[in-house]
Amino acid sequence: MGHILDDRQNQVSVAGANERTIDCNKASLAGSVSQRACVFCGSRVVLYPIVDALHVIHGPIGCAAYTWDIRGALSSGPELHRLSYCTDLQERDVIFGGEPKLYKSIIELIDLHHPKAAFIYTTCIVGVIGDDVEQICRTVQKEKGIPVIPVQAPGFQGSKKDGYKVACEAIFTLVGTRSKPFTPAKSINILGDFNLAGELWILLEYYKKMGVHVNATITGDGRVDDICNAHNAALNVVQCSGSMNYLAKMMTDEYNIPSMRVSYFGIEDMSDALYDVARFFKDDDMMAKARELVKEEISRMMPALAWYKEQLTGKKAAIYVGGAFKAISLVKALRLIGVQSVIVGSQTGTTEDYELIKQLCDEGTIIVDDSNPVELSHFVKQKKADIFIGGVKERPIAHKIGLGFCDHNHERKEPLAGYEGMINFAKEIYTTAMSPVWKFTKEQQ
């Protein structure tokens, strides 16, 4: 594999062919053109959907501009999260310190919006010039009477995944600070769904039908008050485990709240997510309702799904997404519509995730951690993939080679979670795989 840099050889494996455990959880190699972002990005995307909090970026303008309204995380109420605030540090601030500017910025913005809380993100430059952001946050919190939480996220202090941890720590400072008068016994927190394209609302509907109370949604359509009360839930249901497991673990340690890992993508995983919750509460009625719901949804979608499967059988897909747990769901969902996954990779997977992928996938499937355009473009050619499933940065790789593309990232506009999402997913795969335009790209091969 000459196209893989020497120092990255161990981050690529093949299902079945060898038993090598993939090397992961390490910093991206300089010059490799990693698809990952930084610590700041990790923290920002996780906290972003908290809609009634103020988000202020202490740093240069780029960090704020590139993350403005970056996620299609919908809100059922306030939309404060969609505004991008930044101290826009200038050379003189870098020399003399940015503290006065930060203090004034937060005060003015709190007066302007009256948010429920404020998250203050620090960036690379602040990490270097040494502004005491924690002290400023304490001062403002005292003055304004709302939680003002420093999010220490200088980009160089690790990878995007470390940013998730920073975000979890920031959220955890809110958890348990207030209790609502009443939280039903059979209540859960939904962790790690970000309400992209309204996906959270689909889940809420399912849980409601089962008689499960959803206490806090972290962070999709998130509310500060709900997060403060999150410690009163009976269970944490964790999706996107890469970003939220750490919070779940802290809540288990501190408040004895158990957690379970789920995924809402594809029929199998979606159904398991509902059954597992019913099983946890040991509630027959709840289980009966879940079975009823699943039966109803599946019988409604099966004819359409069968049709898509007929059309798509034999197609091959490449998957490269942020979290590996999502990749696992995608492999299963694709199998349901007759599509074989020939490349499966992620930016932030763990050893366990990759082992699971190795077992799940057909022999010969390439498994890769923290990949880059050079590798990905080689892999899709080598494995003759028809479709690529990824995010914005993977799209041109697919399109330049003449592959269909499905956006399974922040920017998606159609919900892909839940049963409804599975149909949307099948439809999108069909639309991209079967378009008549490919006859013009095939001409050139």
Place this chain on the structure above:
Amino acid sequence: MIEAKTYTSTRNSCKLCAPLGASLVFKGIEGCVPLIHGSQGCATYIRRYMISHYKEPVDIASSNFSEESTIFGGSRNFITGITNIIKQYKPGVIGIASTCLSETIGEDIPGHIRNFIENFEGPEKLIPIFINASTPSYCGSHAEGFHNTVLATIKTLAEFEKMGKHISILPGMVSPADIRYLKELLTDFRIQFTLFPDYSETLDNEYTSEYQLIPTGGTTIHEIRRMGNSKAVVEFGANFNKGVSRIKENGSTQTAGEWLATTYYIKNYQMPLPIGIEASDKFMETLRELSGNEIPEKHRKERGRLVDSYVDAHKYVFGKKALLYGEDDFVTAMADWCKEIGVEPFYIKGADFETLREKSKEFKPDFLLGNSKGYYIARGLKIPLIRVGFPIHDRFGASRMHHIGYRGTQELFDRVVNALIEYKQENSPIGYKYI
């Protein structure tokens, strides 16, 4: 211009950071891979931002600073980064943009480059040409980053042997379609030229069926070297990189054209972006002077058709008010064009989107003219947004959009007129078929 109430923070910024402008320039050099010397996020964010606009691959490497490199210096990461770029891409050029992080900790990038070259163990022919631009994001915006990188590249490469017959043209931040238009126009005038930076192909490529690691196209190194021999320079802009004065530059900021003029005594024709008839006339007049040829008939007729369409549609635009935003050079030129057709332009230099949104309650614009990021203001005011410039993240075809010359003005004019007519038609209870 109206004075704005200022907030200490920037609220929904109109500007981006300097390394983005640098990356754009580097993408306009043949065989070049950009390297951003800083954290991984800088490169990734800029890639994502540019990919969403150009809908093309944008590979930008990062030296991926860690805590260790921040404390002890980024030399090792720099060398690993360069080594890996060479292994993966075999580039002819590596363009290095610094970041706020590497600038603040005082990275000696020229020293790192020297170190790399001295210790390189592979064949010498693999050693690329290095261009180094100082682009900390706390100094100016992406526009300054762009101009500073044009300057840094020319300073690094341009040589003087003897004065040639060709001219150099520095169009600034224009679209790939604008660049292709300029090349066509200059060819039609029978002028030999070097256009820099030329990302008309690298960022708007045909379907290739291959992932070109380094897309074809770009100004060649040979051409950039020869810029020192050019008989004249034409550079578009009004503000350039003068929006900021770096402490270390001590107020001596020059544009690339000015540098060529003072260093190699090349005549520099500096003019605003040719948007509108008057500005384009000025540009054509310059080309006429430089070539000794009359304006080619094709282009003379484009002007004639443009005047004709101004006459036909003048009533639909006269007296309307436009809210403008974007890079200073672009906005200045757009504002002059607005005045030319009787539209009242409104802009606040250096303002962010929230300030513009608040002030637009007083100004009451009829439409917005700018990049796609102003959409939320247009949506709030229920008025049209005519998308121009960079970035356009919510539509296709941004690369194919013309803005400059008679041709670009024609396209702009038609789009503005039709947007206003469509707005009136959509909001009419009649639903008429003729205008």
